[in-house]
Amino acid sequence: MTRQKQGSLVVIGGAEDKEGDCKILHRFLRLCGGREARVLILSTASTDPSAGEQYGAIFTDFGAHDVRILAVPSRKEANQGEFKQVFAECSGIFFTGGDQLRITGILGGSRLGDALRQAHCRGAVVAGTSAGASVMSETMLVGGVDDATPKKEIIRMAPGLGLLRQVVVDQHFAQRGRIGRLLAAVAYNPEMLGAGIDEDTALVINEDGVCEVIGSGTVTIIDGRNVAHSNISESRPGQPLALTNICLHILAEQYCFHLNKRNVFLPAAKEETSR
């Protein structure tokens, strides 16, 4: 008996190219099987019922024959629908952007949520953009102040879908000046890695925890494991955080990072650079 392979994750920082070479969306579809892919688009994050249609049209245009859109606007529908079969057969699931709390509030612990998790465990690729990226984390960022000095209270967190362990994802990262909020999240628990994903940029993560950067921006990895000092436990409301000896990696396309070993691999030689 062979062990089932968990599907890859494609964690997208939002605003991915949809008109040019669509590198990220093509990569997702290729991972799901290309023309043979069976793709489910989940637009639950958005209140706009047409949010999934744009992606549906794109994947169909790429040649995928079987693309379905599940809007699932309420928890009632997430528990009533007959999702088991459609998830059992899908090869890829794509979360659109919107509000990450809509995704977890509607899907978390529902029949649809269970079917999705089972699909991922048996090999279906799961992708998400913007809110759909944040929701991958076990504990996700749901809000925060952009372009801000890192402080304890500038972020709000909530339980995510937990498809990506020990990593807090932030998106629209450089474009919205979000390093302060991701640093605050890592300060909460430096065991977590912070992954700040720029727009039109994605991390493709395989089941062994190897991430590859694709797209036109960078992914900022914040590794707090060796933080020597943090004032988070004693800092008062409004007081800025202090954190020393954070390890930061700025990774561009083709760079890889091993989530478990926490080291970087260069594009060409896949040479290990951490020390």
Next chain:
Amino acid sequence: MTRQKQGSLVVIGGAEDKEGDCKILHRFLRLCGGREARVLILSTASTDPSAGEQYGAIFTDFGAHDVRILAVPSRKEANQGEFKQVFAECSGIFFTGGDQLRITGILGGSRLGDALRQAHCRGAVVAGTSAGASVMSETMLVGGVDDATPKKEIIRMAPGLGLLRQVVVDQHFAQRGRIGRLLAAVAYNPEMLGAGIDEDTALVINEDGVCEVIGSGTVTIIDGRNVAHSNISESRPGQPLALTNICLHILAEQYCFHLNKRNVFLPAAKEETSR
């Protein structure tokens, strides 16, 4: 014969409090001698001739008896005026905000510039806010894209006044999302430390290279000395930078950093935390 002590530097991230307890401006004046201070305000960075008056009124209001404003709007005036005496007697020099290239373009290599440097060498404190902070560096940031993925071409640099060695200063740091541009500057030459100073925050730097953070925000120190890999030499225009193993410190009020030893001292015990 005792060696002359170089004056301290007060490097301010802009938008410092001018109405509340004015912690940063008070600290500058105290360093210059308080009521006995002889302060010169240099508003050359701004084309607005009244730019220095606000600071003049503040320092006078604090009790300083001898506050003068030097607008010096052109290189001609920087070379013609009789500055020697006034600089020889001053205990503090304050650069207002504006455009750092106006400061260096007008003062660099002029008689006024020489008098200023001599005053600093014999002990006068030099403070600068915003553009007046950037200009402290040997090679200064003069422009760049805010909230941007770090790329080689998103910044412009120029020779600064060089009062602060081996440190590239950036200001309005968290508020304008400037970590991308400061990372690019450090990537240019990882021997340089990057110091990103938030608004209403300052680094007070003594002649031994010990910096103390004051004010309501944080100072982000980017130490690239142990960068394991950088793609800056081979990256093409438009291509994002990749940098691995950057050491980052987020320092709040009362935290100190030793510029030469590159380590952090905590507020209470002045305990060394780097490792």
